Amino acid sequence: MQGFVLGLSSGAVCAAYCAPVLVPCLLGEGRGVLANAWALLLFLMGRLLGYLGFALLAWGINQALLKEAGERSLLIGTAYVALSVLLVFYGFFRPRHACQAAGGGGVVGRLREFWPSLLFFVSGVATGLNFCPPFLLAVTAASQEGSLAGSLLFFFTFFLGTSVFLIPAPFLGLLAGRPVLQTVGKMAAGLIGAYYLYIGITLLAGGFLS
Amino acid sequence: MIPEHPPKATPAALTQPSPVKSLLISLPMMVLTLVMTTGGRLPSDPLRLLILAATYLFFNVLFFLMVHTGKTDRYRAIAFISYALLFIVSFITHMIEVRGSMSLSQEKILLCEVPFCHLVIPMTLIPAALTKTIIFPGELVKGYASIATMFVIWIGASLALGRGWCSWGCFFGGLDDAFSRIRKSPLIKAIDRRWTYLRWAVLLAVVLTAAAFLTPTYCTWLCPFKSVTEFSEVTDFRGVVQTIIFVSLFVALVIAMPVLTKRRIQCSLFCPFGAMQSLTNRINAFDVRFDTAKCLNCKRCLKSCPTLSVTEESIKAGHPLLSCMKCGKCTDVCPTGAAAFHIRGTPVGEGRSLKRILFLYAAFLFLATFSGGLIQDGLLRIVRLITTGNMI
Numbered sequence: 001m002q003g004f005v006l007g008l009s010s011g012a013v014c015a016a017y018c019a020p021v022l023v024p025c026l027l028g029e030g031r032g033v034l035a036n037a038w039a040l041l042l043f044l045m046g047r048l049l050g051y052l053g054f055a056l057l058a059w060g061i062n063q064a065l066l067k068e069a070g071e072r073s074l075l076i077g078t079a080y081v082a083l084s085v086l087l088v089f090y091g092f093f094r095p096r097h098a099c100q101a102a103g104g105g106g107v108v109g110r111l112r113e114f115w116p117s118l119l120f121f122v123s124g125v126a127t128g129l130n131f132c133p134p135f136l137l138a139v140t141a142a143s144q145e146g147s148l149a150g151s152l153l154f155f156f157t158f159f160l161g162t163s164v165f166l167i168p169a170p171f172l173g174l175l176a177g178r179p180v181l182q183t184v185g186k187m188a189a190g191l192i193g194a195y196y197l198y199i200g201i202t203l204l205a206g207g208f209l210s
Numbered sequence: 211m212i213p214e215h216p217p218k219a220t221p222a223a224l225t226q227p228s229p230v231k232s233l234l235i236s237l238p239m240m241v242l243t244l245v246m247t248t249g250g251r252l253p254s255d256p257l258r259l260l261i262l263a264a265t266y267l268f269f270n271v272l273f274f275l276m277v278h279t280g281k282t283d284r285y286r287a288i289a290f291i292s293y294a295l296l297f298i299v300s301f302i303t304h305m306i307e308v309r310g311s312m313s314l315s316q317e318k319i320l321l322c323e324v325p326f327c328h329l330v331i332p333m334t335l336i337p338a339a340l341t342k343t344i345i346f347p348g349e350l351v352k353g354y355a356s357i358a359t360m361f362v363i364w365i366g367a368s369l370a371l372g373r374g375w376c377s378w379g380c381f382f383g384g385l386d387d388a389f390s391r392i393r394k395s396p397l398i399k400a401i402d403r404r405w406t407y408l409r410w411a412v413l414l415a416v417v418l419t420a421a422a423f424l425t426p427t428y429c430t431w432l433c434p435f436k437s438v439t440e441f442s443e444v445t446d447f448r449g450v451v452q453t454i455i456f457v458s459l460f461v462a463l464v465i466a467m468p469v470l471t472k473r474r475i476q477c478s479l480f481c482p483f484g485a486m487q488s489l490t491n492r493i494n495a496f497d498v499r500f501d502t503a504k505c506l507n508c509k510r511c512l513k514s515c516p517t518l519s520v521t522e523e524s525i526k527a528g529h530p531l532l533s534c535m536k537c538g539k540c541t542d543v544c545p546t547g548a549a550a551f552h553i554r555g556t557p558v559g560e561g562r563s564l565k566r567i568l569f570l571y572a573a574f575l576f577l578a579t580f581s582g583g584l585i586q587d588g589l590l591r592i593v594r595l596i597t598t599g600n601m602i
Contacts, residue, residue: 012340013340016336016340016421016422017422019418019421019422020415020418020419020421020422023414023418024414024415024418027414132422180407180410183404183407183411184407184410184411184414185411185414186411187407187408187410187411188410188411188412188414188415188418190411191411191412191415192415192418192419195415195419195427195431198451202447202448
C-alpha cells in the first residue's frame with residue numbers, strides 16, 4: 001500500500017519523465033485510442049520489467065548501485081543511450097517490412113516484424129531504469145524492505161500508482177488521422193533522442209572517469 | 211514544393227490618400243508615441259533629448275509613409291530591423307556594464323539574475339502548473355527584463371496581435387528578417403513543405419524535456435540568439451558543446467539560410483515560441499484575408515511570403531495559414547488589393563483601408579512603445595562610442 005501511495009503522490013513527475021518518450025511515439029504512430037492503449041500497455045510492461053529488474057539487481061548486490069555514483073552513472077547512461085538510439089531511429093529512419101519473397105528473415109527481419117511494438121516495450125524498459133526523482137524515492141523506501149519479495153512488491157505497487165498518471169496518454173489517438181502530427185511526432189522523437197544521447201554520453205563518460 | 215522568387219510587383223491600383231489626409235490619420239499616432247516614448251517627461255540631458263527626438267521622428271516618419279504609400283512591410287522592416295540591431299547593442303553593453311562580460315557565470319545563475327526572454331515562455335507553462343515554480347533563473351518582478359514584465363507584455367501582445375508579435379514585437383526577429391532581404395533573388399528556390407512542421411516538433415520536444423528535467427532546454431541547448439546576447443561561461447566540455455551549437459545554429463538559421471532562401475528560416479521553421487504564438491492567431495481580432503473575388507491568382511503573395519504561410523490551398527480558402535506573422539508583405543505585393551488586413555467578424559473586401567489603419571495603430575504603437583526605450587539606449591551607446599570611444 002505504501003508503494004502505491006508513493007506512486008500516486010509522485011506520479012505527475014513520473015509522467016513528466018515518461019512523456020518525452022511516450023508522447024512523440026504515440027503521435028508519430030498516428031493510431032486510434034484503442035491501438036494507443038495497447039501501445040501504452042506494452043510501454044508499461046516494459047517499465048514494470050525495468051523496475052522489477054532494478055529491484056532484483058539492487059537487492060541482489062546489496063544496493064551497491066545506489067552507493068557507487070560511478071556505477072549508477074553507467075547504468076543510467078546506458079539506459080539513456082539505448083533510449084536515444086531508439087528515438088533517433090524512430091524519428092529519422094523508416095523501418096521497412098522484410099520482403100518474404102527475397103527471404104528477408106533473420107534477426108533484423110524478426111525485429112521489423114515486431115516494430116513498433118518493440119519500440120514501446122524497449123523504451124518502457126529503458127525509462128524504467130532511469131533514475132527520475134520518484135524512482136529514487138521508491139528505491140530508498142524499498143531498501144527498507146527486508147526481503148526480495150517485499151522489495152519486488154513495493155516496486156510493483158509503486159508502478160501501479162505512477163501508471164495512473166499515464167492513463168490519459170492513449171487519448172492522443174483522438175488526434176489520429178492527421179499526417180502532420182505524425183511527422184511532428186517523429187521529428188520530436190528524433191530531437192529528444194539527440195538530447196538523450198548527449199545526456200547518456202556525458203553520464204557514461206562520468207561513470208568511466210569516476 | 212514551393213516555387214520561389216516573387217516577380218516584380220506592379221503598384222497596386224489602390225487610391226492613395228493625399229498628404230494632408232495621411233498627416234491627419236497619423237496625428238493620433240504622433241500624440242500616442244510622444245506619450246509612450248517620453249513617459250510624460252522630457253530628459254534634461256541635451257544628448258538624451260536629441261536621441262529621443264530622433265527616435266520619435268524615426269517612428270512617425272515611418273508611420274506616415276505607411277499610411278501615405280499603402281505599403282506596410284517596406285516601412286515595418288526598417289523599424290523592426292533597426293530595433294533588433296540596436297537591441298543587441300543595448301543588451302550586450304548593459305550586460306558588460308553590470309557583469310563585466312557577455313557570458314553568464316554560475317554565480318549570476320544561482321542569484322537568479324538572468325534576463326528573461328519571451329522564447330522561454332512555452333517551456334515554463336507545464337512546470338509552473340506542476341510545481342508552481344518558474345524554471346528560469348530570472349528575477350520575478352524587479353530588475354532588468356523580469357519574468358512578470360515579459361509575461362504581461364506577451365499576454366497583451368498576444369491578445370492584440372497574435373503571431374503579429376513575431377513581426378512587430380520580437381527583438382530577435384529583425385535579424386533573420388534583415389538577412390532574408392540581402393539577396394534580390396533566392397539561391398534555394400524550393401523548400402519542402404514538411405520542414406514547416408519542424409517548429410512544432412521543436413516546440414513539442416522542448417516543452418516535454420523542460421517538464422521532465424525542469425530546465426529550459428531550448429535556452430540551454432538550442433537558442434541561436436545566445437550568440438548575440440548572453441551565453442554560459444565556457445569552463446567545461448558542456449560549455450564548449452553549447453557554444454558550438456549556439457554559433458552553428460545562428461550562422462545556419464539566422465544568416466545563411468535566410469540569405470539563400472529569402473525566407474525567415476529561424477522564425478518559420480525552428481522557433482518554438484513562434485509555433486506556440488501561431489495558436490494565439492486564433493484569439494485576436496486581426497488577421498489577413500484573401501478576397502477570392504479580386505484575386506488574379508498571380509501567386510505573388512505565395513512567392514513573397516517570408517514565413518511560408520501562404521499556399522495555393524490557403525489562397526483558395528481565402529486566408530493564410532495559422533503561422534502568418536502579419537508582416538504585410540503579401541498585402542504590399544498584391545496588385546489588386548485582394549490580400550488585406552482584416553478584422554474578424556467583418557465582411558472581407560469592405561473597408562480595406564480602415565481595417566488596415568486600425569491594425570497598424572495596434573501593431574505600430576506596440577512596436578514603438580516596446581522598442582522605443584531600447585532604440586534610444588542603443589543609439590545613446592553608439593553616440594557615446596563615437597564621442598568618447600567607450601560604450602559603457
